Amino acid sequence: MTQVQALVFDVFGTVVDWRGSIAADLGAWGAQRGIACDWAALADDWRARYQPQMQRVRSGAVPWTVLDALHREALEELLPKYGLQHLDEADRCHLNRVWHRLNPWADVREGLRRLKSRYVIGTLSNGNVALLVNMAKHADLPWDVVFSAETFHAYKPLPQTYLGAAHMLDLRPGELMLCAAHNDDLAAARAQGLRTAFMPRPTEYGPSQTKNLGPEQDWDVVASDFVDLAQRLGV
Amino acid sequence: MTQVQALVFDVFGTVVDWRGSIAADLGAWGAQRGIACDWAALADDWRARYQPQMQRVRSGAVPWTVLDALHREALEELLPKYGLQHLDEADRCHLNRVWHRLNPWADVREGLRRLKSRYVIGTLSNGNVALLVNMAKHADLPWDVVFSAETFHAYKPLPQTYLGAAHMLDLRPGELMLCAAHNDDLAAARAQGLRTAFMPRPTEYGPSQTKNLGPEQDWDVVASDFVDLAQRLGV
Incomplete structure (x- = not known):
């Protein structure tokens, strides 16, 4: 790690x-x-x-x-x-x-600020660049870099998104970690050699959500939220 | 403006x-x-x-x-x-x-922080993404977005760099301003419809620099440095 x-x-x-x-x-x-x-x-x-x-x-x-x-x-x-x-x-x-104009979960800003002190932090989202940049301004998300499906003209979970982000950062896949609340996204990233961190967002789909309530593989890190993720990564 | x-x-x-x-x-x-x-x-x-x-x-x-x-x-x-x-x-x-690992001129951090309070601020550089992201971490440059020649597979002053940045931000060219210490870069941006801001960096090439000591066209803004640019843009 x-x-x-x-x-x-x-x-x-x-x-x-x-x-x-x-x-x-x-x-x-x-x-x-x-x-x-x-x-x-x-x-x-x-x-x-x-x-x-x-x-x-x-x-x-x-x-x-x-x-x-x-x-x-x-x-x-x-x-x-x-x-x-x-x-x-x-x-x-x-x-x-x-x-x-979407708002972050309560733990996000503190978690990202801590993680940013040691790591390059970025998006890897199917949202387009303008959407992600405007959202970051709206929500005060301190990304170092914005990677979008638009950057690669490919939507996750296509491999070129995960590998494209690693390539553009001049990193090997194992030097890059995907952090996500969705097991299928993490599985696709792991298949390309990325490290993986899961945190559940049990009300993403409202109070009766049934999917992604817990990890479905032995992800490299399983955290309760972004602050816990920072803690587990030692920052 | x-x-x-x-x-x-x-x-x-x-x-x-x-x-x-x-x-x-x-x-x-x-x-x-x-x-x-x-x-x-x-x-x-x-x-x-x-x-x-x-x-x-x-x-x-x-x-x-x-x-x-x-x-x-x-x-x-x-x-x-x-x-x-x-x-x-x-x-x-x-x-x-x-x-x-390059360092910013003395006025850059203050100027960028002020400009970031009102505008989306980003790079539009021939440096590759990893270079620009690592430089921003090293030099504490608070970019909202990193646009690189690598993003477009084209080096400035090719038009697709200026137009590509506007397109990815979902802006018309006239809603985007290039800020540069080089008249030729600004001329290429203006030819594509971008707004332009010039500030001289008279020792970029050392004490005997002869080029880009002043504006060579009536750029939309001519500032003495990034703090002055923020001032002139009212932030």
Whole structure:
């Protein structure tokens, strides 16, 4: 473990609470405008389209498309179901950019600041660069480097994302650790030789979440949150 | 100017004093080992190979090559001239990585911290990603995003570097400003529609520098240094 030089983080779910943030952000926005909507349900429906959309890009069925555009496509499909089809272009843009305004879990800022004191810390996210940079400004996330699927024109869990991050940092795969709340992401990283750290986010999908409640492999580190991760890495 | 959302910075010369840093870093290293060398002259010779090397990549005469590798190639050519041909592989690596250990001009940290409070700030440098990330850790440069020629597989002043940074930030070219101490870099950015800020670094090439002592066009902002740039941008 002493060879690890850099930590890259999955973002949606691991760093930020997308479901709670969307419900709070759009809830406040809707309240101001007298728009009633089950925003958490919209968030769930929105997120449910994420993997199928990316799979169409991964398979080559559609050309490279950034996540902002996939989000917008899915939003257009969902607006009628939630009675929001009357929203104009500016409002639709504002809704779509809610993914740029997500908030971190409570332990994230302290954990990242401690980890940054010893390691290069970065994102390794399917979010596009603008989304990740704007989110970092919004949420005060002190990344040293922002790696995105957009950097590699490939969505996780394709190998070129994990290997691309290591290559661009001039590190061997074993000198890079992926930190994530999702066992499948970690499995794909481990298959490419990366080190792995798991921390559960048991309410990412709301109170009745059933997946990723615990580690499914003997990950190099299993932590309760980012502060515990810093502790376990000795910083 | 109020439409500018993000500032990207040329790095070598504009942010960091490569010549002075190399002389100080390798001077101290050489002194410890009893190696006498005119390190500033080596730095000048090294840097003189930079544009011709990149031109071979830009023209397609050689395939895409990151700057660390170009630096190493040039170093190998220069070692005999400076009586350093006896250095082993570890020492050659240490010398080559001096470009990761460059120090900023005195005004840089304060200026960047102020600018970061309002703008997205990033690099737009011909240095490779690992070089820029390691330099930022070494020199405490609080970038929001690291754009490198490596990101685009193209060296400045090719248009895809300036346009690529704007595109990845989801900005129009006019919403992005290049900040540089080099008139030719700014001219190439302006040709693509970027905003431009010039600040002179009159000792970048040592005490007898003759180029880039002042602005050669009516750049959008002309500042004396990064603190003055922050002042002029109202932050």
